[in-house]
Amino acid sequence: MNKKIEVAFVNLLEENQNILHKICRLYTFDEETHKDMFQEMVIQLWKSYPTFKGNSKFSTWAYRVALNTAISLFRTKKRNVETVDWDVAVNYISYPEYDNREDEQLNRIYATVRQLNDIEKALVYLYLEDKSYVEIAETLGISEGNARVRMNRVKTKIKNRLNGGR
Amino acid sequence: MDELDKLKTTWSGISEPKQFSKQEINKMLHGKSRSIIKWVFIISVIELLVGVCFSIAIPLKVEDEYSVMYSVALWGMEIISYCGIVYFVYGFFVNYRHVKNTSNVNDHIESIVKTRRLVELYIKFNIYLFGISTLFFGFEKVLKVFQEKPFSYGIFYAIFFSIVLFFVFKLILRVMKFYYRIIYQRLVSKLQRNKEELIEIE
Numbered sequence: 001m002n003k004k005i006e007v008a009f010v011n012l013l014e015e016n017q018n019i020l021h022k023i024c025r026l027y028t029f030d031e032e033t034h035k036d037m038f039q040e041m042v043i044q045l046w047k048s049y050p051t052f053k054g055n056s057k058f059s060t061w062a063y064r065v066a067l068n069t070a071i072s073l074f075r076t077k078k079r080n081v082e083t084v085d086w087d088v089a090v091n092y093i094s095y096p097e098y099d100n101r102e103d104e105q106l107n108r109i110y111a112t113v114r115q116l117n118d119i120e121k122a123l124v125y126l127y128l129e130d131k132s133y134v135e136i137a138e139t140l141g142i143s144e145g146n147a148r149v150r151m152n153r154v155k156t157k158i159k160n161r162l163n164g165g166r
Numbered sequence: 167m168d169e170l171d172k173l174k175t176t177w178s179g180i181s182e183p184k185q186f187s188k189q190e191i192n193k194m195l196h197g198k199s200r201s202i203i204k205w206v207f208i209i210s211v212i213e214l215l216v217g218v219c220f221s222i223a224i225p226l227k228v229e230d231e232y233s234v235m236y237s238v239a240l241w242g243m244e245i246i247s248y249c250g251i252v253y254f255v256y257g258f259f260v261n262y263r264h265v266k267n268t269s270n271v272n273d274h275i276e277s278i279v280k281t282r283r284l285v286e287l288y289i290k291f292n293i294y295l296f297g298i299s300t301l302f303f304g305f306e307k308v309l310k311v312f313q314e315k316p317f318s319y320g321i322f323y324a325i326f327f328s329i330v331l332f333f334v335f336k337l338i339l340r341v342m343k344f345y346y347r348i349i350y351q352r353l354v355s356k357l358q359r360n361k362e363e364l365i366e367i368e
Binding site: 006009010011013014017018021022025036038039040042043044045046047048051061064065067068069071072073074105106109110112113117118119120122124127128129130138139140141142143146147149150154155158159162 | 169173180182187266271272274275364368
């Protein structure tokens with residue numbers, strides 16, 4: 001690929017890098033792994049760039065590649081569910097428009113989402129990105145009905161965990 | 167409003183504090199990929215090269231004293247072994263080329279799980295080949311003793327040798343399984359769990 005395409009790709013990625021960061025934050029638990037995953041996403045996006053037609057939004061195309069990379073990347077580092085999640089969530093998300101109590105509640109929800117399994121995280125991520133169930137189902141390769149059912153179960157799971165259950 | 171919807175209301179406003187610059191992204195673009203499929207392919211090619219180096223360093227010796235059956239078996243195993251390695255390396259390469267990051271998550275995992283199945287077949291192939299080679303070796307030894315020594319000694323030798331061979335085989339089998347578990351199964355077990363999760367959803 002020539003230099004011009006490379007420059008265009010880098011520009012697009014720089015503008016849309018939040019998509020990748022948000023996925024990395026969900027799937028990784030320390031800075032080093034975050035950067036590794038981000039880099040792998042960049043490589044995979046670049047590899048798949050010739051398939052990007054330009055008639056869809058770059059972000060729509062990118063989150064699919066990024067999610068596939070996050071789910072299939074071999075990660076050696078173990079998560080430390082009790083402490084690291086919470087600290088990272090607190091450090092990296094801030095909601096200035098909320099009072100402290102609400103801020104803390106949102107951080108707890110986020111920390112709980114990060115403890116879900118890989119597929120549930122993908123489901124939640126797409127939901128948070130305000131994708132329709134048709135799109136969620138299509139991205140995950142499952143039926144729309146099953147995507148809805150699973151999403152409801154995940155919501156219940158999050159609620160239970162926040163209330164101290166499993 | 168449930169918990170997730172509360173998070174959703176603020177989600178689009180979340181921004182990563184440490185943004186990468188264009189120069190950093192450009193550098194990443196030319197970095198090395200850590201894709202599982204790529205690693206499975208690289209490891210299998212390394213194994214093939216190690217096998218080839220070994221056969222050059224220690225060429226297959228078919229001694230005159232070997233029976234015709236054993237000599238044919240040795241050559242046969244050698245040929246099957248290399249055909250097998252070439253077939254599997256080709257298979258890993260084809261899988262590596264076919265994995266598309268732009269397909270849906272289910273299909274993407276399925277294409278990687280296909281590699282896992284090929285890995286399992288590769289492991290079984292090596293173990294069976296090793297088992298059959300051991301059997302041929304044992305049979306040749308015992309046959310020779312029966313030809314040269316009294317029958318009762320032959321029976322004793324056959325029993326003793328079978329027991330020793332059985333335990334040695336078991337030990338080597340464990341080492342081999344351990345090696346493959348470390349090298350391959352660790353790489354793909356997480357994907358298998360994700361695939362099972364998607365099957366459960368469906």
